[in-house]
Amino acid sequence: MPIDPIPQLPDNSCAYERYDPRTLEPLTAETAIRLYELGWSAKDFSGKTVLDIGCNSGLLTMYALRLGAAKVHACDVQPLLVEFVSQVARARKASVIVTKTAFNDLLPDKDKADIVFFMEVLHWVVSQGLPRRLTELTGELLYIEFPWSVGEPSIQKQTKLTEESYSAEAVLDELTRYFKSVRIVRFMHYFGFKSQSVRVLVEARDKREEAEALLQLADTYSLDRPLSRGRNESYLLTSARGPLVAKSVALESSLSKLPASLVNRLFDELCGHQPKTLVLPDKVRDDYLLVTSGGRCWLTFPFVGPVLSFGKSKTPAIDSERLIDLFLRVRRDLRPVSAEILAALREHELFPSLAAIAASDAFWRTDPGELEAIHGDLAQAMDHVQTLDPLQYDGLCHGDLQSGNFVLGNDGQVKVVDLDNICIAPLYSDGLVGLIWRGFDRATLSTFCDKLGKEEARSVTQVDVTFAIAKSLIWFTAVRPAFRNSEIEGQLTRLVKGLTEIISFAASLPKERANRASDSGFNAR
The missing domain is CATH 3.90.1200 (Aminoglycoside 3'-phosphotransferase; Chain: A, domain 2)
Incomplete structure (x- = not known):
């Protein structure tokens, strides 16, 4: 179906995501190779909802639909790109919602999808609560593509990024805290003026129940590195109330087997006596003991020192x-x-x-x-x-x-x-x-x-x-x-x-x- 007029796409933003909006076929060898190396198949996308964060020209949005996705929400912050993808979607009557939305404005209650694309976005928003926010938005599967180091031509202009603030190894380490399966799908050397740029594509699936439960803590907006060295897990949480520590309770612990009502009575009474030395747990919503769907138990405490x-x-x-x-x-x-x-x-x-x-x-x-x-x-x-x-x-x-x-x-x-x-x-x-x-x-x-x-x-x-x-x-x-x-x-x-x-x-x-x-x-x- 003819689409006229087609907005002009700047080469520097869509050099490797150029396709014919009439046939959805790649227009360049670079784009064809990019799709091939993704390794995606219909079995992963059939009937799934998709969130394409930083959708660019919409290439991956349309590709997901071709692989059987039921619905896609494509978003970007560049008006020209949003307009282009909107026109393609309208002309093809595709099941796509296109919005001009920044990453930090996406809401889990409204925008969460089975599969999330986060391609070529990480280095622009690395300071915005990653990967916790990605986990909240991801139902089943996350694809994330990003530059391997801060020395790459495509991000050298971002002077705020340093080796201390941006590390591919640190990103992978963080993802493994939230997902049971994190694997590198491929490394890709870009072409032309970006020939020295190396991208890594990572697939993360099977969210960890413990991390999912911790993300539900009231007023908590970041989960930092583990504090524990033993068999129990402890995490430092950042919340509106200040830093907190979440500590897992061993499954064999007698405390984990108590009725929630008795745990609440016990700690309510202890808190009522205003202890001078013991640091007592905080309530999570109405209970002191947070229990995940898999039966894992957690207590949260104010961070003292x-x-x-x-x-x-x-x-x-x-x-x-x-x-x-x-x-x-x-x-x-x-x-x-x-x-x-x-x-x-x-x-x-x-x-x-x-x-x-x-x-x-x-x-x-x-x-x-x-x-x-x-x-x-x-x-x-x-x-x-x-x-x-x-x-x-x-x-x-x-x-x-x-x-x-x-x-x-x-x-x-x-x-x-x-x-x-x-x-x-x-x-x-x-x-x-x-x-x-x-x-x-x-x-x-x-x-x-x-x-x-x-x-x-x-x-x-x-x-x-x-x-x-x-x-x-x-x-x-x-x-x-x-x-x-x-x-x-x-x-x-x-x-x-x-x-x-x-x-x-x-x-x-x-x-x-x-x-x-x-x-x-x-x-x-």
Whole structure:
């Protein structure tokens, strides 16, 4: 069908996307090669909706329709290009919506499509919340083509781009956080005056549920690099309320198995007491625990400051006196939880995993190694802890008082983060485990227990000690395989020292056990 008049297309913007609007056939060899190297087929496009961001001459829009796309939204910011594509679409009565829309003005609720094209656009909008916004707009599949480096002729005029602000490797790294499958389809050397330009075409599909869930957080508009080094994932989020940290909750965690209503009651009550040391999670809409469709759980916390033990941080070390004070403050933050909440948590078995204790027991008993000298005492303690009835545990505990969870706030005060291991356990065991991990001596252990005993209804018992030993041996099981790492080696040495010291400390304690009829006391055997 004749189209008259046809707007004149400037060569510098459409040099490799020139086609006959009457037949949709490429007009140049460069355009034909470009389509061939895309490697697209009808099986990917049949019945799909497409969003072509930076549509240029509309070549890829029309190509997607030829491959069976049900509908295409083509957008660009150049009026001449928008007018040209509009005329082609009207003349062919094609199922295309053409708009003059900038990338940052696209809205997920209105513009999201099964397949998104983001071709030759990245280097123009690299600072506009990528690739998070692309993920929001993509239903199933993303095609993104961009220059490989800032030294290419086509983008050298963009003086704001530097090697620090624009890196193809960084783009690929970011995409893998949002998509399970990210693959480079091809590299392409452009022709003529752009012969030194190298483009990379990337296909990303199968969005990660975790990233999709995080993108739904209220008022959150960017997801930065992961903060975590362990099995759980942590991300720094940028939001209108300031920086936040989102941390995944292990699937085997007791917290992830609690009803949402009970999690809300627990944290609502803790927040109501205005804790001084614990950093409590924020609500996401109406709940503290964000659960993805795949069952993954997340907690979000306000960002407080740097982790005290992270890398080569110049933050001050925590000596025994400060550490004891920190653990006492954590206990004060957790103590006010009502008996009603504690009873509900017991009913839903918010206890540390006995399966993890049993697995650790089997590991170190087979090859005690560094623990040979105290092997018999540890075996006796482990035999004891596995006979305990968790319903006798009497305190709400943080469950993970290790240095990776200590952060330094702007006020210079040490705070404690990460409550995904919160649990019901013997109330002295929380601080004892933290002291064991740092290898403190018997005198320090005794000082902690004496100070805490002045605030609690009971004194420390061997139940607290044996439980703390069991929790510490779980840590030993985790770090020992990495013994060759110099950092881990130092931690392992401190851990073995702490276990040795607490065995000596336990000898001075009365052999007591929890009273099944009481929530807060232990009776002599």
